[in-house]
Amino acid sequence: MSRWRYFFKRLVLMVPVLFLVMTLIFVALRMGPLDPVAAILGPEGTGGDAQAIRESLGLDQPLWQQYVEFIIGLLTFNFGQSWVIQPGRTVTELVGIYGPRTLWLGFWSILLPLFVGIPLGFYAGLNPNSWGDYVASFGGIVWLAMPNFWLAIMLLAVLRQTAGGAGPLGFDWYTFGPNVESLIGTPPLDFLGTTWGSLGPLPIPTGFDPDLGELLVAIKVILPPALVLGSASMAAELRIGRTAFLETINSNYVETARAKGLSGRVIVWKHVFRNALIPLVPIITNEAILLIGGSVIVETIFGINGLGALFFNAAVQADLPLAGALIFIFTIITIGLNIVQDLLYTILDPRVGYDQQ
Amino acid sequence: MAVEQTAERTGTREEPIVTVRNLQTAFFTDKEVIRAVDGVNFEIVPGETVGIVGESGSGKSVTARSIMGLVDSPGRILEGSSVRFHHTDTVREFADRFPGRTVDLAAVAEGRDPEALFAHDAVGATPSAFGYDDASEASVADFVAAGYGEALGIDPEDCVFITEGTVDDPLDGFVEITRLSGESQRAMRGGRIAMVFQDPLTSLNPVYTVGNQIEEALELHRDLSGREATREAIDLLEAVGIPDARRRVNEYPHQFSGGMRQRAVIAMALACDPEVLICDEPTTALDVTIQAQILELLADLQTDRDLGIMFITHDMGVIADVSDRVNVMYAGEVVESAAVEPLFAQPRHPYTRGLLESIPGRQEGGRLQTIEGTVPTPNEPATYCRFAPRCPERFEPCDEVHPVSVPVNDEDGDHTAACLLYPEDEPREAAVSSHEARDDSVREQGGERR
Known part of the structure; x- marks a missing residue:
């Protein structure tokens, strides 16, 4: 099957991309303006102290040797220790603490547009120039036009006003569903009740004790920031979804399907839906990449200590191993999502990888 | 009664x-x-092909x-x-x-x-x-x-x-x-009357196999599924002349050439053994050799299955080739209707004459004749002849009287034309006033004619 060969080819092509990225990270960190020795030492160090730190960090070795060690470190997920932010803790440990929060936020901010934006877009495309279409399309443009930071602050202001049942119809966000004490803050993520064992260097979960109440709190806390973070992609997916649906529904093969006597439901779900999804695949995966990387502002406003905030601090404070490792992790996520995109394409569209030979 | x-x-x-x-x-x-179709009459007879011909925008x-x-x-x-x-x-x-x-x-x-x-x-x-x-x-x-x-x-x-x-x-x-409406309409569509569209390149869904798209019709109208449906789909593909149908049934439309795709579309239309096949310019998007093959295929299928075919095209050459009877349409109306030989031998309506004169190679020497102007948009009830502005034989009443279809004097009794020039054996004034009277009575019939 040529489709799957195409997919495999794409998979193999990711390897040089990965090496290129690792090299660029190394170059940027070692040759960039950041000086970790100065950052660790502060303004009062002596030349001898500086030399000692340089030696302990391995910065006195030849560059090629540093490069090889760096690459091996990345590939074995042995990122070393943080130099500045939390000296003495390994990067893996820090990512283990900060990562799930960002993933939780990213997950919901992808899910919301996926299950709100696309259905609305499809509805608008199925009923073009109806009132529903106008409301959805206009709402999409307004939603898209509101910048994240502004929307975040407005949402916080509105939700804050509902404290003590002051909202419309006595609505109170704080007591709506599970109680929460604050609008901002890091969501509690121990709802799975996971107990950890270890398999060599990698921690693996050995048992779960899910707590539904905790889960609801975690969802409730993440909803406002996820809504803000996902708003732009929700609007984009709505608009692209509308166009895709409209275009497909007016295509000749849908006409043929109607002439065959198929019912409207079969036509929409079998003939229209799958074709309309094809242009949406890159939109969804690209949004996902942006959401995982670009959440610094929203994390800051909502007081969530996630990877975005961690990376920002690491870069500003010249914590080279931490910053480098985070870039590497973002790269892996990006490459992974690209593979998911290729996989979706391969499944959805039989024309993928077909060249007339 | x-x-x-x-x-x-x-x-x-x-x-x-x-x-x-x-x-x-x-x-x-x-x-x-916009009255895209405005009072059209014709018949489709089993085993015969009725051609509908006219310029773009004629309905x-x-x-x-x-x-x-x-x-x-x-x-x-x-x-x-x-x-x-x-x-x-x-x-x-x-x-x-x-x-x-x-x-x-x-x-x-x-x-x-x-x-x-x-x-x-x-x-x-x-x-x-x-x-x-x-x-x-x-x-x-x-x-x-x-x-x-x-x-x-x-x-x-x-x-x-x-x-x-x-x-x-x-x-x-x-x-x-x-x-x-609803279920009864869907049972008729595809089951009794099937349709083949103009562009075979886009009338198959690109993400499903050709077999899947034929089987879907078989399942809907004939309750076949699984193996049985696949076998029937292979038979259909063989019937429309696709070689190696057993392998082709599992291929996607993009793996078919244009002519093969149109054959597959025809197989799909025939899946439910319809009585009537409507072909909307089925060969316009194909090159000439493939066009001939598809027309031949349709003729064979018609003989085998006693199909009534309605064949739409703007190509007078194709219409002469495939039709038993021809209806010439202009601005939503049938302006001339006759069996194929008398129509080409003795075209009566000035529009039909114009169409025939604009076929390359039919006139002796000189420049190719054309009909000046374009088809008007029929956006008001016809109270005049819609072809009059482009008609070389126009005379005054053409702007005031809407012609109805009348028999023209011909050996073929079924030859009619909607033109004030006919019937020819009557004096002009009498012909015009008889058109006027009959058009009034048609209008009187009411309904939604506005």
Whole structure:
């Protein structure tokens, strides 16, 4: 099957991309303006102290040797220790603490547009120039036009006003569903009740004790920031979804399907839906990449200590191993999502990888 | 009366399976009402091909789509239009599947006097509007066809009419296609009347195999599924001349060439063994050698299956090749109708003559003739000849009198043209005033003609 060969080819092509990225990270960190020795030492160090730190960090070795060690470190997920932010803790440990929060936020901010934006877009495309279409399309443009930071602050202001049942119809966000004490803050993520064992260097979960109440709190806390973070992609997916649906529904093969006597439901779900999804695949995966990387502002406003905030601090404070490792992790996520995109394409569209030979 | 009508149809020529009477389809926009099809009459006969020819914008495709029930909002078929499907097996099946929607016309006619029906308040028609000299010649079916059924309390929502026999044992009757909706419409579409579209490159869904798309029709109309359906799909692909059908059935449309795709589309249309095949410019997007192959295939399939074919094209050469009878359309109306030989030998309507003169290679030397101008958008009721502005033989009344179809003097009795020049043996003034009188009576028939 040529489709799957195409997919495999794409998979193999990711390897040089990965090496290129690792090299660029190394170059940027070692040759960039950041000086970790100065950052660790502060303004009062002596030349001898500086030399000692340089030696302990391995910065006195030849560059090629540093490069090889760096690459091996990345590939074995042995990122070393943080130099500045939390000296003495390994990067893996820090990512283990900060990562799930960002993933939780990213997950919901992808899910919301996926299950709100696309259905609305499809509805608008199925009923073009109806009132529903106008409301959805206009709402999409307004939603898209509101910048994240502004929307975040407005949402916080509105939700804050509902404290003590002051909202419309006595609505109170704080007591709506599970109680929460604050609008901002890091969501509690121990709802799975996971107990950890270890398999060599990698921690693996050995048992779960899910707590539904905790889960609801975690969802409730993440909803406002996820809504803000996902708003732009929700609007984009709505608009692209509308166009895709409209275009497909007016295509000749849908006409043929109607002439065959198929019912409207079969036509929409079998003939229209799958074709309309094809242009949406890159939109969804690209949004996902942006959401995982670009959440610094929203994390800051909502007081969530996630990877975005961690990376920002690491870069500003010249914590080279931490910053480098985070870039590497973002790269892996990006490459992974690209593979998911290729996989979706391969499944959805039989024309993928077909060249007339 | 209904019985008489049936008796009338049993002639030597095979009876039509589809009769289109006064078909009017209009598109309602904020600005205007576009009468894409404006009072078209013709028949489709089993085993014969009726050609519809005309320039772009003459209403050919909308006619086809009206028969298929594929006219989308803001367009709709106006009251007073009638497309009847005469096929006893279908009537029997539909009477069985949709019992509440069946009308026994003989029973309804019982105790109803057509003269009294003309006098009914809701009826604004006269006997001459139905083409009769005397009120007693009209049948209840005529009133139903003209859209008065509901007002007369005969058919609130019905679609199947029995003209002979009873509801439980229908011997003859017809399905009124313009009144179908929902499930009954889908059963007719694809199951009884199938359609082949213009562009084979885009009329197959790119993400499903050709076999899947044929099997889907088989499952819907013939209750075949799984292996059985696949075997049938392979047989169909072989029947339309696709080599190595066993392998091809699992391939995607993009792996087929243009001609092969059109064959696959034809196989799909034939999947449910339809009585009538509507071909909307099926060869326009193909190159000439492939075009010839597809036309030959259609001719073979027609002989094998006794198909009634309605063939739409703007290519006079193709129409001469495939048709038994030709209807020339202009701005939503049929302007000339004849068997194929007399039409090409003695075209009567100035428009038909113009079309024939603009075929390359038919004139001796000199430049290729063209018809100046373009087809007007029919956005108002015709009170004049719509071809007059482009007509070389135009004379004064053309701007004031709307011509109706009249027989032209020909050995072929079925040759008609809608032009004030005819009938030729009458003096001009008499011909014009007879057109005027008959057009008025058609208008009087009411319905939604506005």
